[in-house]
Structures are given as structure tokens and as C-alpha cells.
Amino acid sequence: MKKITIAIDGFSSTGKSTLAKQLAKHLGYVYVDTGAMYRAVTVFAMKHNYISEDHLDKKKLVDSMPEVHLHFEFNPELGFAEMFLNGKNVETEIRTLEVSRLVSKIAEISEVRSRLVEQQQKMGKNKAVVMDGRDIGTVVFPHAELKIFMTASPHTRAQRRYDELLELGQQVTFQDVLQNVNERDYMDTHREDSPLVKASDAVELDNSGLTKKEQFQLVLSLVTERVTA
Template sequence: MKKITIAIDGYSSTGKSTLAKQLAKHLGYVYVDTGAMYRAVTFFAMQHHYVSENHLDKNKLIESLPDLHLHFEFNPELGFAEMFLNGKNVETEIRTLEVSRLVSKVAEISEVRSKLVEQQQQMGKNKAIVMDGRDIGTVVFPNAELKIFMTASPETRAQRRFDELVEKGQHVTYKDVLQNVMERDYIDTHREDSPLVKAADAIEVDNSAMSKKEQFQLVLNLVSDKVTA
């Protein structure tokens, strides 16, 4: 059975990472969460006071990019790879609402995108990879055999994200999470460099009313069609 590249793009909190992890585990493929990479850069920028709600020192962040080292390490207990920033596991720190509020601002910077896209393309040179993000099917792997574009209503996505954060013990309000979802949608779709758009050959999956099981089976059928073609 041939190995393929699977690119999963879409709006924030549509469950891209959950689906990608399921697929990678089922197929024995490598999984790469590009969102975690952008979150790690954002966390780095926050630590060094390069970015805040009302401030972005783009030049300082760009100058520091050579000193910023990202890699994933597989955690067998969790069943997926965790994000490491300069040798430190930051998987928990990058999943906060504070990072979510700033990540789209950092992801707009062309130099940041260029650095990460180069790393992502290197990771996928041997295929057998599932990668999710905002520009995987349009920029990172424009020739991917299977491209999925995931969407759901802002309210549905905000509720999912709110439930996830509360479950992790974070003190947030649904209103704040919904506002963050809509702000990220706007920034992601309006940035000049690699805006979030559906690739012409991507298959759209609206999972507003889908269970995770239904979604997984739908996409698994799409994968089967590609690997046996």
C-alpha cells in the first residue's frame, strides 16, 4: 500500500489535531502539529517580552529566530509527540488562552512562517505523514495526495475550546473564548502571508454536528480511496 501525505487545514478549534493524531496512529504515520510550533514561537516571544496584547517587537523576534530551536518528542504514555522549545517541554504552557490570544499575531510574521515552513517540509520529505495547520495544503504541501479543510460554526468551536480549557483547570469564560475564536478567524484569513484559505482540491468537512467517530470514519474512507487508487 502506497504512502501518502495528508494535509489537514481549517479554522481554530475544529479538532484538526485530534483527527490528525487519530489518523497517524491508525495508519502508522508521523504526526506533526504545526499549530504547536507557532504556539511555541509565541510562548518564546512572550517570555522575552516581544509580544503582548498591545505590543509586538517584530524586529527583536526576527533577530532571535536563529536561537530558537523546536522539536517534537514522542510520549508513549500520551500516545503523541510533545512540543519542546530549546530543550524544554512546553506542551502545557503553549495551550493556554493567553498564548491563543497572541499566536495569530506572531504567525503573521513572514520570517517566522518561512522558518517553520522550511522545517515542516523537511519533516514530510518521505511522505507517510499527517500534518495539520492553516497553510499545509496551500503552502507546505501543495502536492499532498489528500487535503482536508475542516470547519464548524464559531459558537460550536468556542464551546469545544471552552470545555477543553475548563477541563484542564483554566479559569476562562465562554464569552472570552468565543471572542478569541472570532479574532483568530479574522487574522488568519486576512493576513498577507499565507492566509487561511481552502485549497482548490481540498475536501471540506463541516463537523459542527458530527461525532469524533463519524468524522474519523469519513476521513478514513477518503484516505482509503487515495492509498488504493
């Protein structure tokens, strides 16, 4: 059976990573969470005081990018690969609401995107990869055999994110999470470099009313169509 590239794009908190992990595990493919990479760069920028709610030193961050070393390590207990920044596991750190508030600003920087896209393309050069993010089907792998564009209502996505943060023990309000979802939607779709758009040949998936199992089975049928074509 032939190996393909699966590109999953979409809005924040649509469950892109959950679906991608399920597919990668089922198919025996490599999974790459590109959002985690941008979040890790955000953590790096925060630690060096390059970014805050009202400040961004773009030049210092860009000049420091050669110091940013990212890699994934598979955690057999969790069943997926975790994000490492300069040798340190930052998987929990990158999932905070504070990072969520700032990551879209980092993703707007062309020099950062260029560096990360290059790494992402290397990760998927041999196919048999499931990659999720905002520009996978349009920029990173424009010739991917299967492209999925995921969406859901802002309220539905905010509720999912809110529940997730509470499970992680974070003190947040639903209103703050909803505001963050709406702000990220605007920034992701309006940035000049590689804005979030649906690729012309992508399959749109609104999962507002789908269970994770229903969603997985639906996309798996699309995968089967592509690998047997």
C-alpha cells in the same frame, strides 16, 4: 500499500489535531502539529517580552529566531508527540488562552512562517505524514495526495475550546473564548502571508454535527481511496 501526505487545514478549534492524531496512529504515520510550533514561538516571544496584548517587537523576534529550537518527542502514555522549545516541554504552556490570543500575530510574520515552513517540509519529505495547520495544503504541501479543510460554527468551536480549557484547570469565560475564536478567524483569513484559505482540491469537512468517530471513519475512507488509487 503506497504512502501519502495528508494535509489538514481549517479554522481554530475544529479538531484538526485530534483527527490528525487519530489518523497518524491508525496508519503508523508521523504526526506534525504545526500550530504547536507557532504557539511555541509565541511562548518564546512572550518570555523575552517581544509580544504582549498591545506590543510586538517584530525585529527582535526575527533576529532571535536562530535561538528558537523546536522538536517533537513522542509520549507513549499520551499516545502523541509533545512540543519542546529549546529542550523544555511546553505542551501545557502553549495551550493557554493567553497564547491563543497572541499566536495569530506571530503567525502573520513572514520571516517566522518561512523558517517554520522549511522545517515542516523537511519533516514530511518522505511522505507517510499527517500534518495540520492553516497553510499545509496551500503552502507547505501543495501536492499532498489528500487535503482536508475543516470547519464548524464559531459557537460550536468556542464551546469545544472552552470545555478543553476548563479540563486543563484554566479560569476562563465562554464569552472570552468565543471572542478569541472570532478574532483568530479574522486574523488567520486576512493576513498577507499565507492566509487561511481552502485549497481548490481540498475536501471540506463541516464537523459541527459529527462525532469524533463519525469524522474519523469518513476521513479514513478518503485515505483508503487515495492509497489504493
